Amino acid sequence: MASSEITLEALPSVSDIPAADWDACANPLTEIPATSCNGASQAYNPFVSHAFFSAAETSGAATIRTGWAPRHLVAKIDERIVGIVPCYLKSHSQGEYVFDRGWADAYERAGGRYYPKLQASVPFTPATGPRLLIRSGEDRAQIGSVLAQGLIALCGVSKASSVHVTFAREEEWELLAEHGFLQRTDQQFHWHNQGFSSFDDFLATLNSRHRKAIKRERRDALGAAGITIHWLTGKDITEDAWDAFFDFYMETGSRKWGRPYLNRKFFSLIGESMAKDVLLVMAKRDGRWIAGAINFIGSDTLFGRNWGAIEHHPFLHFEVCYYQAIDFAIQHRLKVVEAGAQGEHKIARGYLPQTTYSAHFIADRGLRRAIDDYLARERAYVEEAGRELAEAGPFRKSADEPS
The missing domain is CATH 3.40.630.30 (Gcn5-related N-acetyltransferase (GNAT))
Structure with a gap:
């Protein structure tokens, strides 16, 4: 797989990727100051560090035996790593927190085979962060597009039904949509300082x-x-x-x-x-x-x-x-406390709804059409529910309310 001078390969272990290269892509501020696609400062996220993935894989928690077979997508220019997508070939839908079991059941009842699928995420971790990891100083739009195309190609090579990029940043969600990924939203509850x-x-x-x-x-x-x-x-x-x-x-x-x-x-x-x-x-x-x-x-x-x-x-x-x-x-x-997945009881304790984003490439056209229709309705529901929950928050509505 190649695009101009960028080459792609899928590696079967995080240990096959030097920690310094991985972290330079995952958390560019550890190397030099960088900006994200939308111009915002790139913050340090511990979940996308080499150390976190290494612990998950070395411990045996995220391995082929547990249904998480690493297929980390790596982009190189002249043998220099410039981009990575942490990715796993999965035989189930456990440990993801973005639920697609209904899609799997429907597809298999129709005679399809939903597993294996590709999962671009941090194992067992429902926390938003970068999923298209790009080294600072590189052309983020170009490399991001190549990684998106690479995920689709990897889906075909792996004979997977689909690719799921979960808890992505909004700008990645938008970029993936440009390459045929379906857009999904959900919500968590975060506290803001x-x-x-x-x-x-x-x-x-x-x-x-x-x-x-x-x-x-x-x-x-x-x-x-x-x-x-x-x-x-x-x-x-x-x-x-x-x-x-x-x-x-x-x-x-x-x-x-x-x-x-x-x-x-x-x-x-x-x-x-x-x-x-x-x-x-x-x-x-x-x-x-x-x-x-x-x-x-x-x-x-x-x-x-x-x-x-x-x-x-x-x-x-x-x-x-x-x-x-x-x-x-x-x-x-x-600035923020992210309190994990689900839990409307968090609202009474000062945690307000926050939209989360995932992107899904579905290889089968019929299944893709059905899911696309479902997601349009789901996004509208999530948006309205978030609005209502925010309005029901515990905060004072006006400065003159008694304290």
Whole structure:
């Protein structure tokens, strides 16, 4: 596959790509300042780092055995890596958070074969970030187009039914649409820092009912049971802390989906290579860890991911996952807290709807037409639902509302 002097190849492991080259494409600010397609500053995103993908693959969490066979698409100019799409050939639709099982069922009832499919994403991670990774200083429009065309070609070579680029940035979503990808939207709930200097500053922007409810929840979560909260990052995250957190993760994962996606080795590898990018919010009672949440720290965003507990106390989940994340973001001047997938209950706690974007190339023309029609209706629904949810938010409607 080639376009002018750009060549493409698909590699079967992240370890086949030098970490320095991968990171120069994934997070250009680690090399030199760069701008994205729309002129915005390119922020550091820990999930697209070489270290994160390496931990997922080396631990065995994202491998052919688990249905995640790496097919990372690499663009080169004169043997120099200038672009990458993290990509997997998948035999199922688990661990993606953008649900296409209905499409698979319909296609297979009609006699088609939906799997394997190609998935361009971060395994097990519903967080928006770059999916067309392009080295700074290169022609982003040209290389982005070549990568989009390369994904379609790889779909054919792999005998896959489709390509799914999930939790992409909006500008990538638009570029992929120009190459025949169908556009899908969904929503998450994010908290935005308005330059607050304290949690009380944030509370002052809420209406009286929600402000009082949050104060009560925070008080009840910690006070009665004698629970203390601890922030662990960098060298403070010991293997004992990982052991405790993994117990929490397994407890929640086994209840939600039967077999949690990540294994214990994954967290040790993250601790070795990315500890500075990790925040563990841990709850302790009577000298032992009882609950915790893992967050990843970007240049301007705190990404909330997994949570779990071995003791269950009222409102402890909200405290550990949402309120502590807000506290941390305020103290460290982060602009956004992304609280993960789904959960309209987050609105009452100051997290507002945010559109997420995915792009889908469907090889079969009949299936493509049916999905295209469905997505047009779904996008309209997501837009209207987001508007209604934002209007129902907990914030004061006017400056003269009583505080």
